[in-house]
Amino acid sequence: MKTNPVPRNPVAEHVQRIPRSGIRDFFEIVQSMTDVVSLGIGEPDFVTPWHIREAAIYSLEQGRTGYTSNLGAPKLRKAIARYVATHFGVSYDPANEVIVTVGVSEAIDIAIRAILNPGDEVLYHEPCYVSYNPSIVLAHGKPVRISTSAENGFALKAADVRRAITPRTRALMLNFPTNPTGAVLPRSDQEEIAEVCIEHDLVVLTDEIYSELTYEGQHETIASLPGMRERTIFLHGFSKAFAMTGWRIGYACAPAGLTEAMMRIHQYSMLCASIMSQEAALEALEHGREPMLAMREQYLRRRNFLTHQFHEMGLSCAVPKGAFYLFPSIAPTGLTSREFALRLLEEEKVAVVPGDAFGPGGEGFVRCSYATGMDQIETAAARIRAFVGRLRVPATV
Amino acid sequence: MEPLLEILTDNARTSNETIAQMLGQPVEAVAARIRQLEDEKIILGYKALVDAEKAEAERVRAVIEVKITPERDGGFNRIANRIARYDEVHSCHLMSGSYDLLVVVDGKDLKDVAQFVSGKLSTIQGVLSTATHFMLKSYKEQGTVIGVDETPERLKVSP
Numbered sequence A: 001m002k003t004n005p006v007p008r009n010p011v012a013e014h015v016q017r018i019p020r021s022g023i024r025d026f027f028e029i030v031q032s033m034t035d036v037v038s039l040g041i042g043e044p045d046f047v048t049p050w051h052i053r054e055a056a057i058y059s060l061e062q063g064r065t066g067y068t069s070n071l072g073a074p075k076l077r078k079a080i081a082r083y084v085a086t087h088f089g090v091s092y093d094p095a096n097e098v099i100v101t102v103g104v105s106e107a108i109d110i111a112i113r114a115i116l117n118p119g120d121e122v123l124y125h126e127p128c129y130v131s132y133n134p135s136i137v138l139a140h141g142k143p144v145r146i147s148t149s150a151e152n153g154f155a156l157k158a159a160d161v162r163r164a165i166t167p168r169t170r171a172l173m174l175n176f177p178t179n180p181t182g183a184v185l186p187r188s189d190q191e192e193i194a195e196v197c198i199e200h201d202l203v204v205l206t207d208e209i210y211s212e213l214t215y216e217g218q219h220e221t222i223a224s225l226p227g228m229r230e231r232t233i234f235l236h237g238f239s240k241a242f243a244m245t246g247w248r249i250g251y252a253c254a255p256a257g258l259t260e261a262m263m264r265i266h267q268y269s270m271l272c273a274s275i276m277s278q279e280a281a282l283e284a285l286e287h288g289r290e291p292m293l294a295m296r297e298q299y300l301r302r303r304n305f306l307t308h309q310f311h312e313m314g315l316s317c318a319v320p321k322g323a324f325y326l327f328p329s330i331a332p333t334g335l336t337s338r339e340f341a342l343r344l345l346e347e348e349k350v351a352v353v354p355g356d357a358f359g360p361g362g363e364g365f366v367r368c369s370y371a372t373g374m375d376q377i378e379t380a381a382a383r384i385r386a387f388v389g390r391l392r393v394p395a396t397v
Numbered sequence B: 001m002e003p004l005l006e007i008l009t010d011n012a013r014t015s016n017e018t019i020a021q022m023l024g025q026p027v028e029a030v031a032a033r034i035r036q037l038e039d040e041k042i043i044l045g046y047k048a049l050v051d052a053e054k055a056e057a058e059r060v061r062a063v064i065e066v067k068i069t070p071e072r073d074g075g076f077n078r079i080a081n082r083i084a085r086y087d088e089v090h091s092c093h094l095m096s097g098s099y100d101l102l103v104v105v106d107g108k109d110l111k112d113v114a115q116f117v118s119g120k121l122s123t124i125q126g127v128l129s130t131a132t133h134f135m136l137k138s139y140k141e142q143g144t145v146i147g148v149d150e151t152p153e154r155l156k157v158s159p
């Protein structure tokens, strides 16, 4: 009798190495429950402003349903270049330095793939957005984490960057304001980091997706520092500030050589971003500033409220300077992030995301999103207060 | 508009404690400011925004264009004030354009409103003419879209 040979694993080795997202696990538990008040959502609660939706409807009525240029519709690229020049102080040529992508997600992917040779190391700060590490692994690179700490407000320090550099280091990924910590990167730190990047000839990928949602002071990008434009890939999109997550639209700006490299991948893997979303994005850039600022004002007030609530509970928490997340330390409760999140969910039906979903450095913290209505936030805060009260946290204030 | 008023015009039931925490101010300061705004009649009142159709309120509403003769002293004010003080009048505004006052009138039924217009409004000295339009259906009221639930369905946890 013939025995079947053991079939080999059909999944590529580097894909096998990608861990399951901690958020997905947690998501499945939450999704199976009813009446949950969720502070676990990483997208705006606002529906895309009507004028943007209406512009997309109009473009459909006009029959604009075809492909666009690989780089994206010229009028949108022009508007992006204008927007980035005005609000970030960096000039890009819309003809060959701007590429419209399917969300910042795709921009991150093609940027990393465009620059990495197998085995190249990419530095990124952690806790961070969940896609950075796997995106590097998928591009056959080696992710190298740099832990940021609550004491430094989760900002990245140049000395830590320097320490992590090896001869194989190719790039540094930045995301300020940061998901999940709400941290921003002070200009002085940007300058020191820029110096290290220039010295070691690193490419910088800066994910600026939360930049409009900065609550104190003016946001500045590392790309605008001397000597940085030529080595920076500037990644941005519409999901957060303009409440357009479902449209899947973003962009990358970089010197022509890098943009061309990204375009080579994009043209075969994506062809182009959806034309309907490009039309909507154009409307957002041209007429969306006021509604965007109004949404930011709402986030700011919710942030103030929720931060106050955590302080009163005795859970220390830096006032986040950007994005729409609070990242309180739950260490005083004696629970791990996961225990805290699971028990809070079971006992009070409030969902927060355990900090370790954003990397091991997130242990001891939970992420609470305030991209949700004030009534929900008030309910959630009252429930968390009851939960923490039962744990008898020693008061710190 | 000041942030405190923005919060209250968005939701008048927001508690003083919540407002204080949203604005990072002491709750006493918020309470004092609200009292002051009320005293100064900047805050005119707090009323529920009701979908009258759903509440099955028996009511008809009419918008009436009114032309009046301005008076030597006081212009339109005296007559406008006289009209505004009727209980039937929901709101009253001085307008630019082809008529002078826009008067919104509520009544039990068509006859009720018609009687008010012919018996009271048009008999006021100085009122030259009226044109009455009955409202059939409301789609948006004070910034709130009616009948469309725009609470988006979001994933309960997302990155």
Ligand SMILES: Cc1ncc(COP(=O)(O)O)c(C=O)c1O
Pocket: A042, A102, A103, A104, A105, A106, A129, A175, A178, A179, A207, A209, A237, A238, A239, A245, A248, A249, A250, B159
């Ligand atoms: C830091 C960060 N980058 C990128 C993304 C993905 O954005 P997009 O919707 O543009 O793909 C997110 C979404 O949560 C994010 O938090």
